[in-house]
Amino acid sequence: xxxxxxxxxxxxxxxxxxxxxxxxxxxxxxxxxxxxxxxxxxxxxxxxxxxxxxxxxxxxxxxxxxxxxxxxxxxxxxxxxxxxxxxxxxxxxxxxxxxxxxxxxxxxxxxxxxxxxxxxxxxxxxxxxxxxxxxxxxxxxxxxxxxxxxxxxxxxxxxxxxxxxxxxxxxxxxxxxxxxxxxxxxxxxxxxxxxxxxxxxxxxxxxxxxxxxxxxxxxxxxxxxxxxxxxxxxxxxxxxxxxxxxxxxxxxxxx
Numbered sequence: 085x086x087x088x089x090x091x092x093x094x095x096x097x098x099x100x101x102x103x104x105x106x107x108x109x110x111x112x113x114x115x116x117x118x119x120x121x122x123x124x125x126x127x128x129x130x131x132x133x134x135x136x137x138x139x140x141x142x143x144x145x146x147x148x149x150x151x152x153x154x155x156x157x158x159x160x161x162x163x164x165x166x167x168x169x170x171x172x173x174x175x176x177x178x179x180x181x182x183x184x185x186x187x188x189x190x191x192x193x194x195x196x197x198x199x200x201x202x203x204x205x206x207x208x209x210x211x212x213x214x215x216x217x218x219x220x221x222x223x224x225x226x227x228x229x230x231x232x233x234x235x236x237x238x239x240x241x242x243x244x245x246x247x248x249x250x251x252x253x254x255x256x257x258x259x260x261x262x263x264x265x266x267x268x269x270x271x272x273x274x275x276x277x278x279x280x281x282x283x284x285x286x287x288x289x290x291x292x293x294x295x296x297x298x299x300x301x302x303x304x305x306x307x308x309x310x311x312x313x314x315x316x317x318x319x320x321x322x323x324x325x326x327x328x329x330x331x332x333x334x335x336x337x338x339x
Contacts, residue, residue: 095120096308098110101310111231122313125240125317129258130311136214137214163186168186171198175189228241258299261326269324
């Protein structure tokens, strides 16, 4: 990877997404309305929320009947048993359950709080939230292919981002949960540092770095900027899954 000047460019004009919307078309139309195009090696970062909305991934807690396990965990975490039931339905394992905190391994492979179930920027109802997209890698691939065709540009990459906490660090950060066209990781092992020392363990989470950079522009509240173009990177096109960024359960020391 190279690139000494990297730009993070918001794409305003994306309307409020509703179920059934074509996200790739909305992005293309917004860029066209601004008189902008895409360039080779651009990375289009899309907030997972608008993918979920287009997929109608809403969940209404008023229709949820909590299981005995959900009721037990709700007591331990002091959370709504209905929410806990939804979290369990999106998860493969529970990592931590203490007052105010429920950490799980999501069905997509990563470890996160509340399985990514989000009630912010959903509908305004306290009982209606949004689940993460069904298959973020597939969504990223569809958007990448459609935009590459529309603007006649290659290579082009797409990252689907979501906000996660981090072990032993405060604050939330955007990470990649779906990717197309960009390597999830760059293996720097075997290269030399400034003093000629050979690196033995360095691995760079490129897709996560791009998602985090985009988060400087998208924001987390009412900014209304769910799409960002990161420009200036140089990378070899790749189609590895975002799951490559996750530690396998057997090697995860913190989950």
